Amino acid sequence: MxxxxxxDTKKCVGCSDCVVACQTENNVPIGYCREWVVxxxxxxxxxxxxxxxxxxxxxxxxAPCVRCCPTGASHFSDxxxxxxxxxxxxxxxxxxxxxxxxxxxxHPDGHxxxxxxxxxxxxxxxxxxxxxxxxxxxxxxxxxxxxxxxVSVVLKKRKFKTLIPEAGTDPQLYFLI
Amino acid sequence: MKEEIFxxxxxxxxxxxxxxxxxxxxxxxxxxxxLAAGILFFAALYFINGKEDQYPTxxxxxxxxxxxxxxxxxxxxxFDLRHKLYFWQLYTHIKLQSxxxxxxxxxxxxxxxxxxxxxxxxxxxxxxxxWKYNWIKEVEKFLQQYKxxxxxxxxxxxxILGIYTGILLSAFNARPLWNTSILGPLFLASGLSAGAAVxxxxxxxxxxxxxxxxxxxxxxxxxxFLIIHMFMGFLASTQVQIDAANLFLxxxxxxxxxxxxxxxxxxxxxxxxxxxxxKFHIPAIxxxxxxxxxxxxxxxxxxxxxxMSRWLY
Numbered sequence: 001m002x003x004x005x006x007x008d009t010k011k012c013v014g015c016s017d018c019v020v021a022c023q024t025e026n027n028v029p030i031g032y033c034r035e036w037v038v039x040x041x042x043x044x045x046x047x048x049x050x051x052x053x054x055x056x057x058x059x060x061x062x063a064p065c066v067r068c069c070p071t072g073a074s075h076f077s078d079x080x081x082x083x084x085x086x087x088x089x090x091x092x093x094x095x096x097x098x099x100x101x102x103x104x105x106x107h108p109d110g111h112x113x114x115x116x117x118x119x120x121x122x123x124x125x126x127x128x129x130x131x132x133x134x135x136x137x138x139x140x141x142x143x144x145x146x147x148x149x150x151v152s153v154v155l156k157k158r159k160f161k162t163l164i165p166e167a168g169t170d171p172q173l174y175f176l177i
Numbered sequence: 178m179k180e181e182i183f184x185x186x187x188x189x190x191x192x193x194x195x196x197x198x199x200x201x202x203x204x205x206x207x208x209x210x211x212l213a214a215g216i217l218f219f220a221a222l223y224f225i226n227g228k229e230d231q232y233p234t235x236x237x238x239x240x241x242x243x244x245x246x247x248x249x250x251x252x253x254x255x256f257d258l259r260h261k262l263y264f265w266q267l268y269t270h271i272k273l274q275s276x277x278x279x280x281x282x283x284x285x286x287x288x289x290x291x292x293x294x295x296x297x298x299x300x301x302x303x304x305x306x307x308w309k310y311n312w313i314k315e316v317e318k319f320l321q322q323y324k325x326x327x328x329x330x331x332x333x334x335x336x337i338l339g340i341y342t343g344i345l346l347s348a349f350n351a352r353p354l355w356n357t358s359i360l361g362p363l364f365l366a367s368g369l370s371a372g373a374a375v376x377x378x379x380x381x382x383x384x385x386x387x388x389x390x391x392x393x394x395x396x397x398x399x400x401x402f403l404i405i406h407m408f409m410g411f412l413a414s415t416q417v418q419i420d421a422a423n424l425f426l427x428x429x430x431x432x433x434x435x436x437x438x439x440x441x442x443x444x445x446x447x448x449x450x451x452x453x454x455x456k457f458h459i460p461a462i463x464x465x466x467x468x469x470x471x472x473x474x475x476x477x478x479x480x481x482x483x484x485m486s487r488w489l490y
Contacts, residue, residue, distance in 0.1 A: 016186060036187035043179060055187075068348060070277035071266040088266050091259025093198040094277050100351035100488045102196065105189035110260035164490045166415075167350060 002144040003079035003117055005131070006151050006160065006174040007054045011138035014039055014052040018130035018139065022056075025118060025129035029108050034115040035130055051177075054130065054139060057082060057103040057115035058163065058171030065095035065104065073111070079143065080172065081119050086111035100167040117141070144172070196352070196484040202257035204476035207342040208371075209250035210284075211364055211472065213243040214339035215372020217291055219392075221332035225325065232388065234380035237298045242375065243291040251284065276345045283341060287334040293320060293327060339365035342476075346483060354421035354486035355479070359407040364476075366403060370396040371472040374446075374465035386461055390450045393468060397447045404439065421486040430482045438478060442471010 014037050022028065022035040035056040043049050059082050065074045066082060073088035074095050084095075084104075089111035096104045096112060107113040118128035126132065131139040142149030151174075158176045165171065191197050220240045223232045258264055268285065272278035297320060299306050308314050320327065343364030346355035373393040380386050411422035425434045446464035453459040 019186065032189050033187055036185060038186070039184040041182040041184075064350060067274045068277065070272055070275045070281060071263075071270045072272060073266070086260075088263065088270075089260050090263045090266055091261070092257065092277060093259070094275070094349075096192065096198045097196060097484070098349045098351050102187075102189075102192050102351075102487075105192050106198065106259050110263075112259075164488045167488060 001079040002172070003059065003081055003122070004142070004144045004151050004172040004174065005056075005059075005117070005128070006140040006154055006176055008136075008138035008140070008154075008158075008176040009051050009053055010176065011136045012037075012052045012054055013136055015135060017133050017135060018054050021129040021133040022115070022118075025121075026116070028113075032105055032107075032113070034103075034105075034113065053175055054134075055101070055103075055163070056130070056173065057117075058101055058169065058173040059115075059117060061170035061172065062168060064098040064100070064169060068094045068098045070094065077119060079122075081117045082114070083116055083119065084112050084114060100164055100169065101171075195487065199257065199480055199484065201477075202253040204473075204480040206250040206253040206257075207345070207364065207476040207480070208473045209246045209253070211339055211342045211368025211476075212371040212375070212469070213246040213250070213287075213291065214335045214342075214365070215368040215370065216240055216243050216246075216375055217287065217294070217331050217372075218335035218339065218369060219372055219376060219389075220294065221328040221335060224328045225332065232376075232382075232385045234382070234385055235376045235389070237301045239372075239375050239379055240291065240298065241295045241302065244288065244295055247284065247288045247291060251288070276341060276348045279337075280341050280345060283334060283337050287331070287338055290327060290331050290334065294331060297321060297324065336365065339368040342368065346479065349483075351488065352421075352483045352486050353415075353417040353488070354424060355483040356418075357407055357410060359403050359410065360479070363400065363403045363407065366396050366400045367472045367475050370400065371469050374468040374472075377461045377465040380461075387454065390454055390461075390464075393464075394447055394450050394454075397443050397468075400443060401439075417486070417488050420489075421483075424482045424486060429485075430478055433474070434478050434482075437474040438471050441467055442474060443468075446471070 016037050019033055019035050019037060023033060026034060028034055038053045038055050040051045041048060059080060061080060063082050066076060071088045071090055073085045075083060077083045091106065091110045091112065104112050104114045121128060127141050131141045140150045140154045142151035144152055146152060155174060160174045160176050162171045162174055187193055216239045219235045224236050229236045255261065255264060267281040308317060340361045343361035347358055347360040350356045370393055373389045376389045377386060408422055411418045424430045446467040449459050449464040
């Protein structure tokens with residue numbers, strides 16, 4: 001099993017509903033986010049192009065955060081989901097420094113926090129909170145090993161990219177372009 | 178011209194607008210650890226070479242500073258942790274791929290060894306020292322027999338400690354400025370240079386001072402070579418590493434790096450040491466303090482600048 005997510009940059013309108021859903025579902029402390037929206041405007045007026053991306057932890061296959069964690073608090077869970085165990089985390093910040101996507105942050109309680117792909121929801125057969133609330137249905141989630149999953153199907157049909165693949169992390173958050 | 182405007186909705190404290198997760202604690206510890214490594218390295222080296230009486234300050238006297246420096250460094254590391262009460266988790270896991278785990282275990286070995294070494298030479302400072310309890314005297318007698326073994330452990334772990342302070346940073350490919358294998362040898366060299374400087378300050382023997390001024394000169398030469406090599410590597414690499422090098426080549430850290438680290442911390446003390454070796458009278462403390470200052474600044478500047486360097490996407 002290999003969980004992955006694909007975000008359709010052509011359908012995303014940047015409403016940030018996913019961000020709020022994540023904060024609510026996961027009790028993210030005020031002022032922080034596990035998930036965020038990025039808008040990139042490129043070109044010269046009037047030939048402009050805009051890309052909107054809903055970004056979060058890339059749940060990398062070759063995750064630098066898991067590699068550099070001195071206590072094993074950052075670990076791979078079911079389906080390759082990268083999690084932090086707050087009971088093992090010493091808050092040293094090594095994983096935060098190691099993430100090329102800056103997807104982690106220091107939780108006010110001391111440990112490090114990040115996107116969990118809503119593993120508690122997946123285990124109950126639900127989608128991650130961000131995917132379930134998206135009004136344009138632009139977030140696809142599923143098992144890459146299952147050829148009929150949402151995410152496998154859409155990645156077969158569409159062109160996609162990942163963020164900084166040259167960092168060698170093998171990210172599992174895909175952007176349809 | 179193609180321009181790009183990038184707007185991110187993320188504003189996490191200590192992560193945005195650029196990483197700021199490590200403050201004064203980590204560079205201070207990197208300095209103290211490197212300095213302790215340098216001191217213990219020379220003590221072990223000259224003990225093993227049988228030059229204990231030729232270079233008494235380096236072998237017998239300066240090591241008393243090492244446990245103090247290491248304890249202050251460990252406290253700084255502890256202050257840096259955000260989940261402090263869980264610090265013991267470092268010592269219930271061995272993670273071979275994590276430099277921080279290596280560091281924690283290295284400190285676990287070298288800190289006690291530095292205490293033992295200082296204790297064996299405590300009579301250098303207090304000639305009438307008495308351990309009071311018989312069992313401590315027994316332990317001391319036992320350890321005295323195995324001093325050579327202790328010296329070898331100290332030598333090897335001093336090198337690991339010195340080089341690890343650089344590897345801790347170079348293992349992060351997310352920060353292009355740190356992500357160069359030169360950093361390990363550079364920090365090791367800087368630590369050794371700082372260790373030699375402490376001997377220069379504390380030594381009263383002209384012969385020993387001359388030897389350590391020579392050592393310091395050679396190490397400063399190596400450091401300058403490594404720094405030039407590092408910039409050559411960066412500038413011949415990818416855009417993110419060119420950007421990282423530019424933090425020091427016209428960017429916000431240019432003045433701090435070249436003035437504090439290279440000129441005041443390397444070139445000026447090297448010039449003063451050459452003058453002293455050529456029989457000009459220079460107080461030994463001046464170049465030594467400059468070397469220590471440069472070594473400290475090197476850590477602060479690298480830790481801060483590295484957190485500003487990043488991948489662009």
